Amino acid sequence: MISILIADDHPMVREGLQAVFAATDDITVVGEAVDGAEAVALTASLHPRVVLMDLQMPGLHGIEATRRIAADHPGTAVLVLTMFEHDDMVFAAVAAGAVGYLLKGAGGADIVTAVRAAGAGQAVFGAALAARLRTFFAAPPPPERAAFPQLTARERVILNGIAAGLTNAQIAQQEYLSVKTIANNVSTILAKLHLTERGQAIVAAREAGLGRRPPD
Template sequence: MSISVLLVDDHPLVRQGLHAVLSATDDLRVAGEASDGRAAVSAVADLRPDVVIMDLQLPGLHGLDATRQILAARPQTAVLVLTMFEDDDMVFAAVSAGAVGYLLKGADGADILTAIRSAAAGHAVFGAALARRLQTWFARPTPRPGGPFPQLTPREREILDAVAAGLTNGEIGRRLFLSTKTVANNVSSILTKLHLAERGQAIVLARDAGLGRPESGA
């Protein structure tokens, strides 16, 4: 029986390249494609693929949010992240969202095929460098809580503070000298770590914890 795969990426050339790689095998088949997060969630419900290859920076619905929604509705589908983002926050946010693997764009075709097969078999898949970073991270002693939301990084807490103050991603980016995309990635990571579905919930939770007020430094 072949392994069915859904390709999710907003760049047609990336999907075409992945399609070509998978089409050259006997045991893998492309069940469908999606170019944004919401379409990916819908496609999984309709096609029920074994594996989803998921980009993170997607229009409409971020890849992390799409991953959470997909796995909430269909936990037997394995989500394999394929992205250009390699910072620790994104890796850990993807793992927290339920992704079984994380590969960087630029991985060769053989590695991608091996990762898909491993993901379908229920195995975790990470490149060697990412695996070492995960091992190091999990080996660290758990920090003692020193304030609200200790699971967030200092940068994420700073961004959550600004979100609670009602700032848009663009306004936060200008204040912290970050790109809007970087802010959006951090906001999605915050939602994942706090097990929240939307920005409004984060605002309420953060304000209840005392963030977003003038005295908190926002």
């Protein structure tokens, strides 16, 4: 029997997944978490074989929760189930220790198959995501390594704005992006740099020479 913990802040998503797994005879849901911190705590107490992890949750980001679970509980496989298919999110989740990455548009049968594979110790990625991962890891490293090489160009621009003391709204205005997009990128930056709050990012960025305000 594969024990599974569902981590998602949307009740309807959790209910839908409960129904999907209730129809199987080899998967049992042992708990539900509504945010990343609760997912980490319940993993420590329940020891599920698989954690089905959403990324964008209140409080502790799903990527940071994945990193902590992967580091502290090697017997638990984290399988990401999210609506975000951006390369940055995929790579950050894999770097944090996720064994698989599914989009919320996946059918119930696909999710069940993925959970079974993760429970058996296999990596789980859709064909398109797997191709992007192969391309990413096959690419040669850049000849010069700038500060925070794990960040994308956009993330470094946003981190520079953070270090300059700009708010998310100000960065969004300068980069012609939505505030939500900036907030999502900030969460990814914190996860990639293994930081928990904005103030830590400001200190780290300024120590690396960032923080120059772009011209108005």
